[in-house]
Amino acid sequence: MGFWFTNLVLYMAPLAIVFFLYFRRRRRRDEKHAQALQESREAGVGEPVSLHPVFDPLRCIGSGSCTKACPEGALGLIDGKAQLVNPSVCIGHGACMASCPFEAIKLVFGTERRGVDIPLVKPNFETNVPGLFIAGELGGMGLVRKAAEQGRQAMNAIRDTLKGEADSDLDVIIVGAGPAGIAAGLGALQHKLRYRILEQEDSLGGTVYHYPRNKVIMTAPVQLPIVGKVRISEISKEALLEFWNGIVDKTRLEISFRERMESIQPQGKGFLVKTSAGEYSARAVLLAIGRRGTPRKLDVPGEDLPKVVYRLIDPEQYRGQNVLVVGGGDSALEAALAIADEAGSCVALSYRGDAFGRVKVKNRQRLNDAQQNGRIHVLLKSNVVRIQPGEVLLELESGQETLPNDAVIISAGGVLPTDLLKQVGIRFETKHGTA
Numbered sequence: 067m068g069f070w071f072t073n074l075v076l077y078m079a080p081l082a083i084v085f086f087l088y089f090r091r092r093r094r095r096d097e098k099h100a101q102a103l104q105e106s107r108e109a110g111v112g113e114p115v116s117l118h119p120v121f122d123p124l125r126c127i128g129s130g131s132c133t134k135a136c137p138e139g140a141l142g143l144i145d146g147k148a149q150l151v152n153p154s155v156c157i158g159h160g161a162c163m164a165s166c167p168f169e170a171i172k173l174v175f176g177t178e179r180r181g182v183d184i185p186l187v188k189p190n191f192e193t194n195v196p197g198l199f200i201a202g203e204l205g206g207m208g209l210v211r212k213a214a215e216q217g218r219q220a221m222n223a224i225r226d227t228l229k230g231e232a233d234s235d236l237d238v239i240i241v242g243a244g245p246a247g248i249a250a251g252l253g254a255l256q257h258k259l260r261y262r263i264l265e266q267e268d269s270l271g272g273t274v275y276h277y278p279r280n281k282v283i284m285t286a287p288v289q290l291p292i293v294g295k296v297r298i299s300e301i302s303k304e305a306l307l308e309f310w311n312g313i314v315d316k317t318r319l320e321i322s323f324r325e326r327m328e329s330i331q332p333q334g335k336g337f338l339v340k341t342s343a344g345e346y347s348a349r350a351v352l353l354a355i356g357r358r359g360t361p362r363k364l365d366v367p368g369e370d371l372p373k374v375v376y377r378l379i380d381p382e383q384y385r386g387q388n389v390l391v392v393g394g395g396d397s398a399l400e401a402a403l404a405i406a407d408e409a410g411s412c413v414a415l416s417y418r419g420d421a422f423g424r425v426k427v428k429n430r431q432r433l434n435d436a437q438q439n440g441r442i443h444v445l446l447k448s449n450v451v452r453i454q455p456g457e458v459l460l461e462l463e464s465g466q467e468t469l470p471n472d473a474v475i476i477s478a479g480g481v482l483p484t485d486l487l488k489q490v491g492i493r494f495e496t497k498h499g500t501a
Contacts, residue, residue: 099142117158125170135165190223202246217246221253247354368453386410393477
């Protein structure tokens with residue numbers, strides 16, 4: 067009896083140690099993720115702003131496949147169940163949903179407390195306004211593959227609606243050069259339609275263009291007009307943008323960059339579309355724009371200078387420069403901190419408020435450290451008055467101050483096109499945590 071008991075102890079002891087280490091690691095992981103969720107709530111960023119995952123606790127077994135698949139680190143495991151612990155960084159590309167082996171995840175817009183307006187569209191992507199179509203992220207689809215598929219299908223539907231003689235400049239105007247807009251443009255080429263693609267940015271890619279460097283995009287084979295089926299399983303942001311640029315070059319797809327849509331007005335059997343460069347009449351309009359909206363501007367003299375941008379793509383390009391970052395959100399703080407890490411850079415952060423309230427705790431702590439170490443000059447209760455080639459004039463409580471300046475990054479959020487679309491007559495549905 068003693069012999070068997072001794073052998074049992076010898077066999078069970080390693081197993082007990084393994085279980086002890088596993089559960090200790092799990093407890094620490096849960097505590098870490100719970101702390102991240104608490105910090106998000108305390109910072110006032112506990113509500114996701116775009117398409118995001120919700121989890122069925124009955125189906126979720128806590129495998130962690132979704133947390134590993136999320137390149138943003140937005141997900142965590144608490145008490146053995148997946149949760150969205152860092153909502154502000156979720157971009158809704160759906161890698162988590164695709165990775166879940168038990169279909170415990172679905173993507174939704176809005177929450178019980180915060181509704182999100184989504185335009186109502188028919189199965190052919192036409193809105194309640196005849197001739198006005200919506201595809202991609204604005205209509206609720208942020209996934210790269212499905213957005214491109216919607217763009218292709220929407221253009222097929224537009225071709226079918228164009229009947230009779232044309233009395234307009236164009237058959238279709240496509241607004242946005244993201245996956246949906248590019249696929250739609252290829253469809254217009256394929257159907258030999260007179261088209262124009264408007265893109266307010268200086269490069270294509272849509273929402274993908276705004277992802278941080280090396281962000282991994284999880285997608286699947288995509289069917290593109292003219293090009294055919296393209297198989298992509300896992301690709302970085304840079305490689306994906308290179309892929310889209312290659313498609314545009316190969317097919318000679320024409321895109322009008324730096325041309326912003328300003329209004330859409332019904333005109334006869336079509337529309338009059340006014341842009342920052344002119345106006346066009348079109349028989350149909352396809353909105354393939356994202357939900358980031360048009361960057362909010364300061365409306366100050368000099369804002370049109372080439373050195374003024376509204377996003378940070380590569381901190382290295384600001385090495386050794388005097389940079390002003392404007393804004394009080396996480397994107398502004400993260401941009402200032404990233405540039406401050408570059409050798410020789412001199413960074414100032416301007417915010418009209420008296421404190422950085424709605425930001426993640428870690429970003430606030432990092433900013434405090436950088437400020438104490440003299441790496442970032444923080445200017446609260448300040449406003450930009452004028453931007454000049456070599457300097458920037460700010461208004462502070464103590465008076466005006468001029469800073470030497472090589473570049474300005476404005477991170478003041480975006481203006482969604484909801485009001486513009488409602489003026490055209492498009493109906494919206496408010497989503498409260500539904501697909």
